[in-house]
Each structure stands twice: as structure tokens, then as C-alpha cells.
Amino acid sequence: MTVQIIEKERIGEYKIIPAEIDNTTALYGKLRSAQRLGNEFKSKTTIVFQTEDGPKRVETTVWSLTEQYVQIKNGVLIPLKSIIKVDF
Template identity: 65%
Template structure:
């Protein structure tokens, strides 16, 4: 799996940028499932997203999903266009 593992609390240290390939459409169902897993079962998923420092990976629960962002703990938002992968 690509991406350097970081703690979700470290996300603010990085500038999140769009991924090389926009995967929003292909990841939409996985994101919906990730939100359900987080809300109903408190299950974590691995999320890989693009930053100026290269891909970063976090393991967290997805609290909510909008048309443009996923929200994780503490109100942290990650733009969907920056997502590279979502794995259960």
C-alpha cells in the first residue's frame, strides 16, 4: 500500500492537494460504505490522500461524507479530489 502512515492528528501539518487522477466517482461507493462502517460499527478504514509531500495514509473512522469532502474525527475535512485509495 502506498503512502506514508501518519497519525490523523498530524493532517494539519500537510498541505493537501488534488491527486494525479480524480477517483471521486470510482471511490464513491467505498466512501459510502466507509461512512456506514464508521457510524454503525466504529470500524476504521485506511485512507490514502495526496499532499505536497507525497501520499499520506491514515487509519481512521469516516464520520460523514459530502459532495466534496470526507469528515473524520475532530471535524477534520479531507477533499475527495485528493483521495488516492480507501481500503477496509
């Protein structure tokens, strides 16, 4: 799978759609850890998510997490059901 790397400021240019497989349950714990890393250590997380134009990868700080979304800088929300992979 080829994943295009984009700047977090460009996420709004893409229509985010659900991933083929909903990984919400499997990735929730990892996203909670990413939120802690972002808030306490200003550490960045790599998030791969699905768009109409194919998967995109962004390196960013996770500010908050709800049951449906992860929030990054500038109030940008990425639906959990669209996230394919999380690394830090």
C-alpha cells in the first residue's frame, strides 16, 4: 500500500472516509497513549487515515480523544473509523 505523506495543515483539503476495516477498538488504547505523549511530552504521532484519494499519513501531536474522533492541532478532527494505523 502506497501512503502519501501530507502536512497536518492540508488535512482539510481531503474528504476523509471510513477505512475498509474499522480499527477503532484495536487502536483506541494506542491513541490514548499518543494523547498522553502529546500532552505531557509534546511528542508526535504518525497517523495513517483513509481519504477518497487513498490513504494519507500525517505526523502530528494528538491533543484529545473521544469515542469517535481524535483531535489534532487547530481543532482538526479525524474520525476513528477512518484511521488505518498509528505509530509513535
